[in-house]
Amino acid sequence: MAKLQKSLIQLLLSSWLCSILLQDTTTTAARILLPTNSKIRSKTEDSGGSRDNTGGFQINNGNMEFLHEESDGRRGEEGGGKSVVGRNSRPLIGILSQPSCGESATEADWTSNRSCIAASYVKFVESAGARAVPLLYNEPEETLIKKFAAINGILFPGGATSLDDNPFYQTAEKLFKMVIKANDNGDYFPLYGACLGFQLLTVIVSQNHSILGQFEAAHKPAPLLLVGDWVKNHSIFQWVPQGVVDKISKQPLAMENHHQGVSPQTWFSNGLLTDFYRVLTTTQDNNGKMYISTVESQRYPIFGVQWHPEKHAFEWGDDTIPHSVDAVQLTQGVANFLISEARKSQHKPISNDEERELMMYNYKPFYSNKDGHGTFEQEYWINL
Numbered sequence: 001m002a003k004l005q006k007s008l009i010q011l012l013l014s015s016w017l018c019s020i021l022l023q024d025t026t027t028t029a030a031r032i033l034l035p036t037n038s039k040i041r042s043k044t045e046d047s048g049g050s051r052d053n054t055g056g057f058q059i060n061n062g063n064m065e066f067l068h069e070e071s072d073g074r075r076g077e078e079g080g081g082k083s084v085v086g087r088n089s090r091p092l093i094g095i096l097s098q099p100s101c102g103e104s105a106t107e108a109d110w111t112s113n114r115s116c117i118a119a120s121y122v123k124f125v126e127s128a129g130a131r132a133v134p135l136l137y138n139e140p141e142e143t144l145i146k147k148f149a150a151i152n153g154i155l156f157p158g159g160a161t162s163l164d165d166n167p168f169y170q171t172a173e174k175l176f177k178m179v180i181k182a183n184d185n186g187d188y189f190p191l192y193g194a195c196l197g198f199q200l201l202t203v204i205v206s207q208n209h210s211i212l213g214q215f216e217a218a219h220k221p222a223p224l225l226l227v228g229d230w231v232k233n234h235s236i237f238q239w240v241p242q243g244v245v246d247k248i249s250k251q252p253l254a255m256e257n258h259h260q261g262v263s264p265q266t267w268f269s270n271g272l273l274t275d276f277y278r279v280l281t282t283t284q285d286n287n288g289k290m291y292i293s294t295v296e297s298q299r300y301p302i303f304g305v306q307w308h309p310e311k312h313a314f315e316w317g318d319d320t321i322p323h324s325v326d327a328v329q330l331t332q333g334v335a336n337f338l339i340s341e342a343r344k345s346q347h348k349p350i351s352n353d354e355e356r357e358l359m360m361y362n363y364k365p366f367y368s369n370k371d372g373h374g375t376f377e378q379e380y381w382i383n384l
Contacts, residue, residue: 091342092151092349092358093125094135096175096197097382098161098168101368102375105161105168113138119365119378120314121157121194127313127332128339132360134382137171144171148178150358152345153190153338156197158257158308163196163203163212172200183300190301190341195258198295198304202262205276212260217285219320221252221327224281224293224307231280235296236303239340240333244326253327254293254307256283257318261291261306283307301341309334315377317369 099105101116115136122132133151135144154175161168175191182189193201203209231237232245240248247253264282267273281294283306293306311318312327349355365378 086346087343088152088345088348089343090348091130091153091339091345092133092347092355093130093339093342094133094147094151094154094175095121095125095360096135096154096156096172097137098157098159099137100161101159101379101381103160110167113384114381115384117360117380117382118157118159118376119380120310120376121155122360122365122380123314124310124331124335125155125339128335130339130342133358134360134363134380135171135175136382136384137168138384141174144174145178147358148175148182149347150349150354152347153192153342154179155338156191156193156200158195158197161196163199164209169200169203173204176201176204179302180300187346188301188344189347190303190338190345192302192338193304194310195306195308198306199258199260199262201295201302201304202273206270206272208270211262211266211270213263213266213291215259215261215285215289215291216287217256217258217261217283217291219318220256220286221320221322222254222256222283222285222307223250223252224248224254224283226281227279235280236294236305236334236337237280239336241329244329244333247326248330251326253322253324253330254283254309255311255321255327256285256293256307257311258306261285261293264290264292267292277304301344303338305334317372317374317377 095117097115097117099109099112099115101118115138117134125132130152133147135147135154156172163169179189179191191201193199199212203211226232226249232242237245244253262273264279267279276297276299277295278298279292279295281292282290283293284290291306295304296302308315308321309331311321312323312331314331315321316323349358360380363380363382365380367377368374368379369377
């Protein structure tokens with residue numbers, strides 16, 4: 001009887017071992033049969049999108065493709081950029097200047113030859129391994145075209161500049177059209193807007209200068225209400241630590257500082273906005289009014305946030321700004337995402353001399369909050 005039991009045990013162990021070996025052999029065979037020239041890629045990353053990794057992968061015609069929980073209408077699938085080859089290790093981000101920093105521009109600001117960029121946006125892109133290039137709202141179009149050919153992404157920053165049909169808006173619209181044209185031609189190029197930059201992206205696409213409503217969301221960190229769990233591993237949030245993403249709908253980790261925005265009712269009643277963008281988060285203002293707070297284009301690498309990731313790490317003049325570890329990790333995650341998108345762009349200066357000429361390093365920031373009354377800690381003022 002003992003011998004029989006021993007034989008049965010040995011038989012079971014042999015069967016189990018054979019099954020393990022067979023599985024490993026099958027896996028190895030699959031690896032061997034994969035063509036040596038096959039492309040291992042994320043389906044959306046290769047077409048200009050972001051990687052979710054929510055559903056494993058499959059082998060399709062020799063290509064390993066990630067399966068996505070959200071696959072319909074992903075950006076890049078219809079003209080939003082073609083296959084990306086390699087990665088740019090020297091990304092440059094153009095930051096659009098404004099006639100004034102943090103305050104509504106006066107007539108004197110508009111007629112002046114100088115313009116302003118808050119230093120926190122420069123530090124924001126530098127923190128993720130990029131360098132900043134000033135895009136002056138009042139410089140000639142041929143200069144903007146030359147700079148566009150050298151940079152790898154554009155940032156529309158926050159501020160208080162009017163979005164009427166003025167020189168600042170017109171320059172932003174020209175840059176937006178350059179981004180669309182480049183991506184339509186297979187030239188991957190990202191665009192990111194924060195706060196006023198988000199509003200710019202909204203007005204440009206909606207073609208409506210009156211689309212913004214009034215909200216009480218100044219000096220107010222707030223939660224970001226995800227429209228679905230799929231957002232946690234998607235787009236702008238994919239570089240944010242999972243533990244932080246799990247908190248952002250419950251804790252006030254995102255700095256809000258604006259008086260205008262777009263309600264969901266207004267947003268979803270505008271076909272131009274709903275056709276172009278996908279909403280990722282909403283947020284409530286001080287009075288409980290809901291506004292759209294994070295979006296991405298469905299076809300292009302264009303992203304907008306009606307909040308301030310850059311402030312968590314680089315602005316200190318407002319006591320309501322969250323500076324917790326979680327808030328700073330949110331900053332770093334968004335910055336890393338933006339620059340990871342910029343690394344897909346193959347633009348570059350024509351020479352080292354041109355690169356050095358373009359750099360923000362040619363200008364010095366000054367301590368604009370030294371008296372404790374500045375909107376920003378540091379500002380660049382650049383003469384045309």
